[in-house]
Amino acid sequence: MTARLAQIARYPIKGIGTEPLETVILDQDAPMPGDRAWALRHETAPEELGWLPRKNFLVVASGPALAPVRARTETDGRIALSHPDRPDIAIAPSSDGPALIDWVRPLWPDTAPAPRLLVPAPPQGMGDNGRAELSILSLASLRALEERIGQPLQIARFRGNLILDGLAPWAEFDWIGQRLRIGDVELEITERITRCRATEASPETGQRDAEPVRALHTGWGHRDFGVYARVTKGGMIATGNEVTPI
Incomplete structure (x- = not known):
């Protein structure tokens, strides 16, 4: 199955509000425009x-x-x-x-x-790692986590920028130090994302109704979900774009 960009999202005010996008233009060594601005x-x-x-x-x-x-x-x-x-x-x-x-x-x-x-925000944005990077999540990894936790989750809990589908579960962790092409854009995967209690809150109700971090730790021995990426070549991306390792 070909991996594709399933969703794009940004968060104009850090911690307050999710904004879905269909397409966006990314610049080299810059955060997503308007993300955590x-x-x-x-x-x-x-x-x-x-x-x-x-x-x-x-x-x-x-x-x-x-x-x-x-x-x-x-x-x-x-x-x-x-x-x-x-x-x-x-x-x-x-x-x-x-x-x-x-x-x-x-x-x-x-x-x-x-x-x-x-x-x-400063020029690099107000992301949690202090760098001008985007976060990439995998729906396949979410499904593996849902199976472990025994309840449906929403990818929105993890507040990612680029949501991919069509990968093997946790395949994104093998990309550290490698590059991807999505649409016109090339990205370098820099590190895994360690998670916190924000993932416990339902994006529908605002109630803490799940413990994804605990499930990650008991199931796989870590608290990581998703990876950070740096834009090495700017351009346009859109939902449906193919995701290709390069």
């Missing part, structure tokens, strides 16, 4: 701008009710957000941080540090 810092985070670890921001690992947020980037640059328990909102990130804070506050635990400031 903003992050909502909480009150105990350092004041300086630039990349910071995820513990300084509102993220699903600490606030599972954020998991069902859906995002859409409008043509005027505003980010439209929706959630089953909140009214729809569209914000201009550079000026509407207070409106976002008011909107997200009911979804954030009272016991956690309060949201304070919406900040722009």
Whole structure:
């Protein structure tokens, strides 16, 4: 079976909202455009701008009710957000941080540090590893994990950028240090992604209803799901593109 790009997604505000895409243009040594371009810092985070670890921001690992947020980037640059328990909102990130804070506050635990400031990401984006990379996930590996855990999961729990289908389970781990071609784009696979409690939250309900990290550890002796990749040749990709090792 030929491996193909099944889904594309980005997360305009780190931890707050999933935006599916059909096509995107990627640049060499850059994150996906609009992916984690903003992050909502909480009150105990350092004041300086630039990349910071995820513990300084509102993220699903600490606030599972954020998991069902859906995002859409409008043509005027505003980010439209929706959630089953909140009214729809569209914000201009550079000026509407207070409106976002008011909107997200009911979804954030009272016991956690309060949201304070919406900040722009540095050029490399605000991904968890601090580098200008994308994350790649495999639906075959998800199916293996579902079999181990004994319940259906959603790939959205893992907040990946490029979702592939047609691989053998865990084949992506063998690609470390190798390159792939997807559409016009070439990528170098850099490392595996170690997972956290964010994966416990259902992207439909916002409830913690599964323990994927525990299942990974008991089943395979690690906590890894997916791989990071660096764009070595820019271009356009689209869902349905063939995935070819090179």
